[in-house]
Amino acid sequence: MPNSIAKTWRRVTRINMNMSNGSPSFCRPLGSVAAFVALLAITMGSSLPAFASLGGNAGSIQADTARMGASVNVSNTDNCEVHQLQSPAGTVVNEYISSSGTVFAVSWHGPFLPDMQQILGSYFQQYSAALSSQSRQYGHRPLNIRQSGLVVQTGGHMRAHWGRVYVPSLVPEGVSAEQLQ
Numbered sequence: 001m002p003n004s005i006a007k008t009w010r011r012v013t014r015i016n017m018n019m020s021n022g023s024p025s026f027c028r029p030l031g032s033v034a035a036f037v038a039l040l041a042i043t044m045g046s047s048l049p050a051f052a053s054l055g056g057n058a059g060s061i062q063a064d065t066a067r068m069g070a071s072v073n074v075s076n077t078d079n080c081e082v083h084q085l086q087s088p089a090g091t092v093v094n095e096y097i098s099s100s101g102t103v104f105a106v107s108w109h110g111p112f113l114p115d116m117q118q119i120l121g122s123y124f125q126q127y128s129a130a131l132s133s134q135s136r137q138y139g140h141r142p143l144n145i146r147q148s149g150l151v152v153q154t155g156g157h158m159r160a161h162w163g164r165v166y167v168p169s170l171v172p173e174g175v176s177a178e179q180l181q
Helices: 002-020 027-047 058-068 116-133
Strands: 071-076 080-086 092-098 103-110 143-146 151-157 160-166
Touching: 058 080, 058 092, 058 103, 058 116, 103 116, 116 143, 116 160
Parallel strands: none
Antiparallel strands: 071 080, 080 092, 092 103, 103 160, 143 151, 151 160
């Protein structure tokens, strides 16, 4: 990655040098600012970690909210806390937190699929392996992965997606899978 940053910096520097030859004086400072912003964006974009949601803590919900640009509505039930994140695009993601502060389930519905790597966090590898081991299905069939350490159920069609993922061992007593919608 440092190689690509160095190449980008050289390219930006060349652009700035070209801008100083014959461009109006008010454009020159903008070129330097643009170069700095471009370099900063590349550096930050390459170093952002994937935020863990499933199995993560309440702090991961704040990171998910920021990443999605979502509004949040928090509600409490007897056995858990539900953080409902609504993205500007209309997708609603519910993140369920146990009393110990762990995200044990995530569900969603809306016109667009959420970022599965962001939703699954450290469980994404397990999901990918389970997905690739299933036989190829054609048509619009729901996906149903049931393993001892992870359950993934998704379905829908264009502009109407739904799904839920949960870790059975983390689900608090008194909460059923049907409640995770």
